[in-house]
Amino acid sequence: MSIKKGKTVNIKWIGVTSVLFGILLVANNSNEILRQAVILPGSVAESAVAADCRPDELVEEDLSLKECELMVSNIQIMLASSPSWFRPITICLYILGLVSALFSLVFGMRFVNSPESARRSLYVSFVLLVGIDLLIFATTSATGPLLRSIYLWPTLIWFFIHLVLLVAVVSYNSESKREVN
Amino acid sequence: MAINVFFLFMSSWWMLALPLPSENFTFRELPFQLHKNIGITIFVIAIYLLAVRVSKIRRNAFKSNIKSERSVEKGHLVLYFLITFCCISGYLSSSYSGWGTTLWWSLDLPLWAEENDSLNILFSDLHLWSCWALLLVIAGHVGVALYHAFRSDLTTDKMYRW
Numbered sequence: 001m002s003i004k005k006g007k008t009v010n011i012k013w014i015g016v017t018s019v020l021f022g023i024l025l026v027a028n029n030s031n032e033i034l035r036q037a038v039i040l041p042g043s044v045a046e047s048a049v050a051a052d053c054r055p056d057e058l059v060e061e062d063l064s065l066k067e068c069e070l071m072v073s074n075i076q077i078m079l080a081s082s083p084s085w086f087r088p089i090t091i092c093l094y095i096l097g098l099v100s101a102l103f104s105l106v107f108g109m110r111f112v113n114s115p116e117s118a119r120r121s122l123y124v125s126f127v128l129l130v131g132i133d134l135l136i137f138a139t140t141s142a143t144g145p146l147l148r149s150i151y152l153w154p155t156l157i158w159f160f161i162h163l164v165l166l167v168a169v170v171s172y173n174s175e176s177k178r179e180v181n
Numbered sequence: 182m183a184i185n186v187f188f189l190f191m192s193s194w195w196m197l198a199l200p201l202p203s204e205n206f207t208f209r210e211l212p213f214q215l216h217k218n219i220g221i222t223i224f225v226i227a228i229y230l231l232a233v234r235v236s237k238i239r240r241n242a243f244k245s246n247i248k249s250e251r252s253v254e255k256g257h258l259v260l261y262f263l264i265t266f267c268c269i270s271g272y273l274s275s276s277y278s279g280w281g282t283t284l285w286w287s288l289d290l291p292l293w294a295e296e297n298d299s300l301n302i303l304f305s306d307l308h309l310w311s312c313w314a315l316l317l318v319i320a321g322h323v324g325v326a327l328y329h330a331f332r333s334d335l336t337t338d339k340m341y342r343w
Contacts, residue, residue: 010331010333012330012333012337013327013330013331013333015330016326016327016330016337017327017330020323020326020327023183023184023187024187026184026188027184027185027187027188027190027191028191030184030188030192031188031191031192031195034192034195034211034212034215035195037211038199038208038211038212039208043208044205044206049205049206051200051201051203051206052200052201052203052204052205052206053201054201056298057201059298059302060278060298060301060302060305061197061201063201068200068201071198071199071200071201072200072206074198074199074200075199075200075208112330112337112338113338
């Protein structure tokens with residue numbers, strides 16, 4: 001998607017979009033890690049304890065009684081459909097993804113003003129992110145339909161975003177080499 | 182700052198789907214405390230950034246006649262004002278809800294307001310609508326940043342000075 005003006009190639013968009021998606025992915029992965037830290041196996045939601053839906057709380061939160069009861073089911077879905085290996089593996093993958101996203105953010109910022117010095121680091125960040133997306137996709141695929149319905153689609157979207165940015169960095173590389181030759 | 186703001190949006194949508202707090206269900210404790218702590222921290226940073234912007238505008242008040250520069254200043258002011266307002270309304274809503282706040286699990290903030298359901302709902306609504314407005318302004322801000330990036334003009338270099 002390089003926009004050419006005469007002989008110059010516009011590559012700043014790669015840096016700016018890396019920063020934007022880096023910010024969004026760090027926030028996304030932090031939220032996922034928080035989710036895994038809050039919804040723990042062996043919690044009270046796994047037993048058949050009914051939801052505590054006080055009328056004043058329902059008014060405050062603008063909820064129906066049914067919605068309030070289903071909030072517990074929400075937790076039960078996560079717990080019942082997560083195999084024992086799922087939680088530790090996803091926490092590790094999301095932490096790795098968070099670190100890689102931070103790298104893509106930092107090197108994306110640098111890429112705007114100094115593409116040559118940041119190109120290799122940005123390339124590595126996106127290779128890592130594409131790899132991590134694939135691993136998350138594979139891990140989630142091995143679970144049941146309930147977890148797949150939550151995780152697969154967002155992971156696929158992130159995979160394609162990172163693939164686009166990786167290809168953009170690679171194509172900038174070959175473009176610049178061609179110009180030198 | 183941007184990461185934290187987006188994290189607060191995402192985590193708040195998720196945590197409000199957790200079971201209501203009770204003796205048995207305490208799922209909301211950690212996310213709500215974290216939400217309030219990050220919010221208070223963002224408030225302090227936003228106040229600082231707002232002060233810097235205002236002093237910068239005062240210094241350059243009679244120098245800059247370029248329309249785009251004035252628009253940029255106004256845009257940033259609106260952004261910081263909305264962030265500040267979101268934080269204040271959120272904190273007030275929390276104060277009237279009767280739930281205490283422990284700043285980063287180390288400092289108990291004093292409960293300066295009695296529990297009051299109607300004020301809690303009022304500030305909660307203000308928090309909600311100001312956050313929607315903030316999201317709208319952020320979308321505009323990102324849109325303008327991308328516009329400059331795709332045009333490859335000097336504004337992008339100023340934004341990401343390294």
